[in-house]
Amino acid sequence: MKRNKILLVDGMALLFRGFFATSFRGNFMKNSKGIPTNGIYQFMRYFLDAADKFEPSHVICCWDMGSKTFRTELYDGYKANRDAPPEELIPQFDLIKEVVEAFDMPNIGLESFEADDCIGTLAKSYAKENEVIILTGDQDILQLVDTGIHVAIMRKGQGNYEVFTPDNFYEKKGIHPRQVIDIKGLMGDTSDNYPGVKGIGEKTALKLLQEYETIDNLLENIEHLSKGVQTKIKNNLDMLHLSRTLAEIKCDVPVSCSLDEAVWQYDITKVQTKFEELDFQHLSKLIKTTV
Incomplete structure (x- = not known):
């Protein structure tokens, strides 16, 4: 029986990366309603490229659910050095989830935990019988590399990934994932x-x-x-x-997602309607051959 290949997407990592990659020149892109869309646009470019490259059978996107987590309870300095997100990014947090939904991809997040904890929990659970690949730019997630779990770290430039596996990890890092x-x-x-x-x-x-x-x-x-x-x-x-x-990423948080809900298959019309609403005509060309 062919094993499923599940792509777990670190939504925050892609959105922030996409936003800052395009906004440094002041290019926020706006749709006809005046809402900035540059982070979403670049997120989709990264994501569609990865889906094309890794050819998953299932895709799930994980998100942080606010800045208060069990880690901030333990240590109030945790991430306290971070600036508030730029005002042009704020409306894009909810909007990107709508775009993800248009692809019939589950959005997963849990109050008091980070996206990493959701990714870790799902990855460990799926890896028992499937292959899992985690798409992120976040080095912390490397601790999850294990039998059946690979981590694709996005490097500079689009379509450039460094994939960490149990076989190459020690050679690349000089330590083991744990x-x-x-x-x-x-x-x-x-x-x-x-x-x-x-x-x-x-x-x-x-x-x-x-x-x-x-x-x-x-x-x-x-x-x-x-x-x-x-x-x-x-x-x-x-x-x-x-x-x-x-x-330490917690791999036992109360999240789950049935693979039936995460099959990588979408209704092109629904996606195109969403892209038109955001004035992403150019991206429509990228979706026809993706699935």
Whole structure:
């Protein structure tokens, strides 16, 4: 029996990437109602290209549902460094979901959790009997690479992906996928705004994990570390544990989506009607041969 190939799309990653890739010149594109559409337009270009390349049998799109999550409850500095989204992007959040719906693709999101947690939960559940490919620009998601789960990281330029699999991961990264969580526990994450262990950067974190494999094992052997590293870890022990918790994608959140609802098949007329409403005539040319 042919295994299904399920494409899980990190909606936020594509929308933000699409918005900033086109807006830096002040090109927000607007439809006839004056609503900015540049993020949606570029999202669709990225997405249709990926659907063409990876040829999924099923597609699901996952979203953040607001900035308050269990991670902000644990640490109020989490992502607190981020600016509010530009005003031209705000109306595009709801509108992109309508476009996704026009393709009969499920939009999945859950209050108090991030899109990553939904992606992780669905990926683990589907990978038991199917192939899963996750489309994102977010390196955090690399921790999910596993048997049956590949991650396609979007690189600069359209149609340019770096695909991480269980077979090539160590060669590319020098660690195993699960160690991504521990490396972020040690070095923190500036984009998500948590510090890890003050004074330990990527190089040291990588070296420690290559030697000791996990944070737990590292702590059990702490007396073997250099005095400087010992001091840093002991002084930041609580933040080390907290950072590791913040870094870990939860793969057991209460979301599910029946594959019957996610078959990659759409009504061209419905999609074209939506594209016309947004003045995306050019994109209509890309959809006829996609499915």
